[in-house]
Amino acid sequence: MNAKGGYWGKIAWINLTSKKVSYVEIDEEFEKTWIGGAGLGTKLLWDHYPAWADPLGPRNLLIFATGPYQAAPIAGAGRCTAVFISPLTMHYAESIAGGHIGPILKQAGVDAVVLAGKASKPVYVYVEEGKAEIRDASAYWGMDAVEVVDAIKKDVGGRRLTITAIGQAGENLVRYAAIVNDKHGVFGRCGGGAVMGSKNVKALVANGTMTPPLADRDGLLKYYREDLLPRINKAEFTKINAELGQVAAVVPREENGLLPIKNFGGDEWEEGAKLIGTPRFNEVLKPKRWACEYCVMGCHRKITTEGYPQETGGPEYETAAMIGSNLLIDDLKAVVVANDLCNRYGIDTIELGGVLGWAFESYEKGYLTKEDTDGIELKWGSGEALIEMTKKIAFRDGIGDLLAEGLRSCVWKYPETKEWAVEAQGMAVPAHDPRAFFSMVIADTLSLRGPSHCHGFSEAQELGVTLPELGYPEPMDRFAIEKKGEIGAVYQDVHEFWNSLVWCFFYFFSNWPFGDTVKVMNLITGWDMSPVEAKLSGERMSNLQQALNLRCGLDPKRDFVVPERLRKPHKKGGAGGKVLPWEYIIEEYYKTREWKDGIPTRKKLIELGLADAAKEIYGY
Ligand code: SF4
16 A cells, blocks of 8 residues: 555556456556546556557456445445447547446456456456455356346445446447446446457456544545535536436437437427427426435436336436437437436447437438448437337447447448548547637547536636636636636646546536645545646646547547538527537547647657657657
8 A cells, every 4th residue: 555545555457368357556646647537547457458450359457447436335436447448439539437346346346457458258356355356247247237236236235335347338339338337327338338348348347344544534534524515515417417417418408409409400309309408308307316326416317217127227318318309209208218228238338329319310410321220210309210229239230330339330331421530539529619609619529538518617707616626717708719628628638637646527517616626535545645746637637638549540630520410500599600620629529638630740749758658659
């Protein structure tokens, strides 16, 4: 153990090919530089992932990483970061999930688990008391991500057991397969489930019986209980999320133009939004709160109405938007059933909505016919089509085989359809239309892990939740042009720091400002880091991620481009008539980052202590 608190200083490295488990020690300097979670994963991938390796081959690493926050019993710490090279974008990827895996993995005595190589037959990895072992999972292969949790729990037991598993989509290497924790937390984005499936790993199981070290336990708990928690509980956002859940965002976002409608080609959908959003969502489904470990907000939902799926987490905002409004589906039951199927098969609902948006539009325009779809009519608003196509994709049945490859493969097969493939870097744009909040063009297009609202949520600044500690105290007008590229870059760095802690950024909207996320880290670790230094650590991660992306073949001129659909303004609605100045914003982003055409300058890399990245890009 190195640091005074927050870490064990130990990574379990599982070589699946040789069936060997070893333990890598990390020292305090490493911890201070890379923090944990996304930062730790970025550094390990940089050190170990060779150029042009196959993300679905044994050279990829799948890293489940905690940060210092998972050592503390505090709200927002119920998260974990998975880091890998994406089989969808073919470059750096991270995915953050709730549930219980983060804190329990830490309590199992390691800071991270690295899955390397490929097992010759299905296995699962078990961690307890600082030791990991590889176990046979042949009996579980073929189960969905709910069945496997029940089966492993029954076979293994353990009071503090957490099970993170893939379903059939991961086994079938669907390029946007997800990894599901304890039936309701999901590592959704970027295809981590396919990477896990490619390694023949069905599940990561941890039993948490140890108490992680905290540098200033009394100081932390006093500050948390007497200062932070009362503030959190008072926040309007906490109340809305607790009482109504994430789907409460659907109706207001339809009004302000952020909600994706008809594959981002629609302007308004007032009645539909009311049918799938709150209050109807809650009246029909009678959901109960379902929280990640230690969370006081509990934004996940357990549906209780008879006749609806109740075992997995109900749809959240992104899901309701991407497989609801984006496909004009106002049939709440279809959305709930498809969401449950995704949780069971392990499919990213955001990517599913993006891919089906393309398929529905291609069908409408005659590029896909009933013959291509095995007789399924891909009509806007068809809940039946949504459910049937979800099954086809999970099992790569018929056209599901093409759709399982992602949007770029669809466009390679049907080049005339490029205009309505709403993707950047090969990955679908999430449910945050940047034409309504201009700064989001950075997260939606230039996120360094592929389009992502969890990798630079600068919309916060436009909503009035700001970063005074970093010199940005004032809210920004959502349609203003100046400083949008700059704030997009700043939020990416801030978000990378958060994803390294690892922390739920919903609490940023609940009176937990950036400076306090740093303060809590200092109480956990015994450090004295300032907010500016914390942001700098995020900047270091962002730059190394981009260097890794370049190693993997990312071409900023091809990949950091706004999808054609989003270049045209909405005709009406909350963002009607607003033309997204995307080229200007991207240029400003590069300038802020001191990057030339998307490539970090040598000077910047050296400044950040990334001499090896500078050498790889510039040769010296
Ligand atoms: S707010 Fe939601 S996502 Fe965040 S920790 Fe709580 S339940 Fe999990």
